[in-house]
Amino acid sequence: MPTEPLNPDTIAAHMDSLRRAARAMTRSHHDAEDLVQDMLVKVLARPRQIGPAGTAAYLHQALRNTHISRLRTKDRRPQLAPLEPEDARLVAPAHAEPVEQLHTRELIAQIHALPTAQREVIAAVDVAGLAYNEAADVLQIPIGTVMSRLHRGRARLQSAYAAA
Known part of the structure; x- marks a missing residue:
């Protein structure tokens, strides 16, 4: 078999065909451009020998192999879950001074x-x-328990904040 x-x-004569094939594989113009570029980087990185099928067949096979490699790599990466939006009441306001933001974050951590x-109350x-009384209804505990947990929780926060 001559090579x-x-x-x-x-x-360069095969670029349009490669782009169309990549677009069909990825269904995205940007991903197709990236795929063609990745394939060309790999192919041109070292001298290659092509078989009797010719340059077009070789490049399309290289494009397909690159696409499959990218899919396998993507499957091996951990899937990231979207973050839930933070409750605005539980984060430091963005317009606050940096020192205030730091104190608020420390308090939230405490x-x-x-x-x-105690944290729930x-x-x-x-x-x-x-x-x-609203907190007692929401937490389904007696109002006296709300008051005692609130007192103990505030006392712990005060002592922790004073020690810091």
């Missing part, structure tokens, strides 16, 4: 470090602004 070296000067029962009353 001949790939002549880089002949690739609230997060509280035991779950602090979040309901002090962050969300619910009244004691």
Whole structure:
């Protein structure tokens, strides 16, 4: 089976066909351009020998192989889940001074470090602004429990904030 070296000067004649094939594979103009470029980088990186089928067949096979490699690489990468939007009440306002933002973030971290029962009551009353009876209804606990957890949670926050 006779082979001949790939002549880089002949690739330009096949670019339209390669772009159309890449567009059909990716269904995106930008992804198709990237695919063709990736394939050309690999093909032109070192001397290649093409078979009797010719340059067009060789380039289209290289394009197909590059596309499959990209799909396999994409499948191996972990899928990222979209982040849930943050509750605006739980983050430092963007227009605040940097020192205020830092203090707010530290306070949020300290609230997060509280035991779950105290954290829920602090979040309901002090962050969300619910009244004691509303917090008791939402959390399904007696109002006296809301007041005692709120007192203990605030005391922990105060001592942690004073120590920092």
